[in-house]
Structure formats: structure tokens, C-alpha cells
Amino acid sequence: MVELDFTKGDGLIPVIAQDAETKEVLMLAYMNQQAWEETLKTGKATYWSRSRRSLWLKGETSGHVQLVKDVFIDCDNDTVLLHVKQVGEAACHTGYRSCFYRKVKDGDCVVVGEKIFDPKEVYK
Numbered sequence: 001m002v003e004l005d006f007t008k009g010d011g012l013i014p015v016i017a018q019d020a021e022t023k024e025v026l027m028l029a030y031m032n033q034q035a036w037e038e039t040l041k042t043g044k045a046t047y048w049s050r051s052r053r054s055l056w057l058k059g060e061t062s063g064h065v066q067l068v069k070d071v072f073i074d075c076d077n078d079t080v081l082l083h084v085k086q087v088g089e090a091a092c093h094t095g096y097r098s099c100f101y102r103k104v105k106d107g108d109c110v111v112v113g114e115k116i117f118d119p120k121e122v123y124k
Helices: 033-042
Strands: 013-019 025-031 046-049 054-057 066-073 080-086 102-105 108-111
Touching: 025 033, 025 046, 025 080, 033 046, 033 054, 033 066
Parallel strands: 013 080
Antiparallel strands: 013 025, 046 054, 066 080, 102 108
């Protein structure tokens, strides 16, 4: 098994989730060793929730899971890039396809993404 370096980030490594077909960056999250192993075992993106301080299977509440197609490791073994199939079309908990749905333009944040679902309806 690939040995990742979890020591640099106090047990966490950054993970970029990218659409396997379009290459759109969907989100950035973190994994600990357990989330890494679960992701490899199940083929579904599993992260470490820093706010809840627990494992987080992406989509466990919303149904918008990420099926892992390819896994890439950076040269320092401390960052992961996942190519995923985003089930349910939205990766962001705010209802947008990508967490990167805002763009800075002339010093302001402008929404450039399309909202896929209403989070109030999904996360009751």
C-alpha cells in the first residue's frame, strides 16, 4: 500500500476532488490515515471532517457521493488528487456543483456557479 506522510499536517493531508471527465475542481477536503484506507477499500471518497472531528463519507446525508476513478499522489506523499464521478451532480454542501462557485472580480465575490439543490431541503 502507498505510504502517505500524515506527519506534516498533524495527521491530515489535503485532498483535491476533481471531476474525472471534465477535470473541474469540485472541492478540497482532508483525510487522515483512516479516511485514506476507507477510500481505497470502498472506492468512495471518505474524508476527515475537521468541524465534526470524525470520518465523513462524502454524500452520506445528501446522497451526492464521489466514486473514485483514479488516485494521484504528489511528489512529497502529502497531498492527494482524486478523480471522481460526482453522483448527484453537486459536490458542495451549499448546493453548488463545485465548492469553487465564486470568483473574485474587481475586489468583489461574484457567484459564477449554478446551484443544483437547496441545502435546507437536503440537510433537514
